[in-house]
Amino acid sequence: MKYLLYFFLFICNFSLHAQEKKFILIDIQNNQKKVVSDSLSAAKFLDSLSQNSYYLTEVTNVKKTKNTTEIFFDKKQNFNIAEVHLSDSLAKQLNLSENFTTKNLDSLKQNINQKYRDKGYSFNRVKTKFKGFKNKIPQVDLEISLSEKRTIDKFVLKDYDKVPKRFVRNLEQDFLHKTYDDKTLLKINSSLQNHPFVLLERPPQTLFKRDSTEIYLFLKKKVNSTFDGIIGFGNDKTDKFTLNGSLNLNLKNIFNGFETIGLFWQRNPDSGQTFNLGTDIPYLFNSKIGLNLNVNIYRQDSTFATVKAIPGFYYHISSNQKIGIRGTFETSAVLDSLYTAGKDYTKQGIGIWYQFTKPTETEIFQYQTRVITNIDYLRANYTDQKFNQIQYFLSAENNFHLSGNHYLNLNGESALINAKNELNTNELFRFGGWNSLRGFNENSLYADFYAYGGAEYRYLVNPQTFFDVFGQYAILNNPTLAxxxxxxxxxxxxxxxxxxxxxxxxxxxxxxxxxxxxxxxxKISWGILSRF
Structure with a gap:
């Protein structure tokens, strides 16, 4: 019984193999063969030849045996290789010869089509006229059929349209009546991709009307108000362990005017406290003029306190650049009569400033590039004398993409007080800490001149996480030090x-x-930045 079963299985296996059929397609031009399993696959292969410009493919013979079908075919001429003839005017427009041979007619037609699309002819057609064969090479005439040239005529905001009128006007000034092409659409998309107050939910959409072209922008109000809390652990000047930190609240676009209201408080380990209140209104009366007002209060334990108000106006050069003029009103008072390093004073003055910011495509980085600089001319009034002073400030930062997930952040900052009189401690620059020279307590460094630079290697684990290693170098000048x-x-x-x-x-x-x-x-610093 066992041997009978083996014999039965052998007969079945042999019968199944005997019933298998195959189709062999043979190219008579080069005798190349292709084996497929069924007639449907054979038909698909022959159809693919016509899709690759072998339009005259012909089956010349079919031979059938018991389980094999041989299909002989002739691809004929490949029409993608052709002798092209252009009119004199078209040849000049395309900067091509009137007669030439191309190895890829389809690619040539696509390139011509794209060139005219870039000129605003969105609905142009490249026509091919077959003229016959010459030395077995197809002869074709190419002609171009142009529609009306398209320009951008209107922007239509969808979903979120409670934006400042100046925002729309800026778009219109930058892009209205420009040639409609792919490059312009990319520029529109790029200008809004990382906007601080709105999100572009999808790429710009186009509505072609008979006599106009409208660009639809599907916007969403950006959740951009932030609350930033930082807790710092470290030792003060007496090596005593201290807990310090800061709170930073920024309310952005709550009135749909792209405005910002900021509130900042900070306490450092050396008993210094900073309070800052600022507001920024970018489009006054729907113009390119913006208003900025900042009030800063600094108190150093019980020794002195300084109040500074800086109102200013600025002009939007572009979406990334601002230039402005500002005033400075500063008052400082010594609170402890035994504190001899400081003096009472007031300062008034005027200055100019410039800011350039380039947004980043990596959300976890704040920006790609940022440059801030300002010069202020001040009149300092002390109890018994007056002096003129000039203050300079420069801050710059840029993120470089090295390769893959590797980035390099380079940053630096410098400030100088140019004064003929001897400066007091309570009017010097204060820096150091989380957002400046790290590794030192917040605002623990005093100087009439300082400059520091740093390099930070960043490894981007994913768009939401990165690790960093940094090093910084600084020089400072303090009048009390040699x-x-x-x-x-x-x-x-x-x-x-x-x-x-x-x-x-x-x-x-x-x-x-x-x-x-x-x-x-x-120093160990830990913080959370929440958006709402």
């Missing part, structure tokens, strides 16, 4: 998005060149 002081800081950290916002952790340490590295001076 000569310039050179500092450095090193550290690492990471940032990533959570459901509640962007979390940051930074571990850093800084020291003066020539001094031993002190682990007790290590």
């Amino acid at each position: 000569g310039q002081v050179k500092l450095y800081s090193l550290g690492f950290g990471f940032k990533f998005f959570l459901p509640i916002g962007l979390m940051s952790l930074q571990i850093s340490n800084g020291s003066q060149f020539g001094e031993a590295f002190n682990l007790k001076s290590t």
Whole structure:
């Protein structure tokens, strides 16, 4: 019984193989063969030849045996290789010869079509007229049929249209009546892709009317108000462990005017506190003129307090550039009669400033490029004398994409007070901390001149997370010190998005060149930036 079963299985297997059929397609031009399993596959293969410009493909013979079908075919001439003839005017427009041979007629027609699309002829047609064969090469005449030239005639806002009128006017000034082509659409898309107040939910859509072209922009109000809290751990000047931090609230576009209202508070380990209130209105009376007002209060424990108000106006050069004029009104008072490093004073003056910001395509980075600079001319009034002063400030930052997930952030900042009189401690620049020279306490460094630069390597794990390692170098000049002081800081950290916002952790340490590295001076900063 066992052997009978084996014999039965062998007969069935042999019978199944005997019933298998195959189709062999043979190209008579080069005798190449292609084997397929069924007639449908054979028909699809022959159809594909016509789609590849073998329009005259012909089946010349079919031979059938018991389980095999041989199909002989002749592809004939490939019409994608052709001798092209252009009219004199068309040849000049395309900067081509009137007669030439092309190896890819389809690609040539697509290129011609695209050239006229770039000129605004969105509905042009490239016509091919077959004239016969010459030396087995197809002869074709190419002609172009042009529709009416298209320009951008109107912008239509959809979904979110409660935007400042100046926003729409800026779009119209930049793009209205420009040639309608792919490049212009990309520029429109790029100008809105990383806008601080609106989101472009989909690429710009086009409605072609008989006599006009309208661009539809599907906008969404950006959730852009932020609350930023930072907690810092470190030691003060007496090596005592302290807890410090800052709170930063920014309300943006709550009145649909692209306005910003900011409130900032900070406490540093050396008992200094900063309070800042600012507002920015970008389009006054639907013009390109913006208003900026900032009030800053700084109090150093019980020794002195300084109040500074800076009102200003600015002009939008473009969506990324601003230039402005501002006034400065500053008052400082010494609170402790035993504090001899400071003096009471008032300052008034005027200045100009410039800002350039380029948005980033990587959301977790704040921006691609940012440059801020200003010059202020001030009149300083002390109890017994008056002096003129000039203050300079420059800050620059750029993110470079090295390759893959690797990025390099380069940044620097510098400031100078040019004065003939001897400056007091309460009127010097204060810097250091999370957003400047890391590894030092917030606002713990005083100087009439400072400059620092840093390099930060960033590894982007995904669009929502990156790790970084950084190094910074700084020089500063303090009137109470002999000569310039050179500092450095090193550290690492990471940032990533959570459901509640962007979390940051930074571990850093800084020291003066020539001094031993002190682990007790290590700073740990942790913060959350939430949007609402």
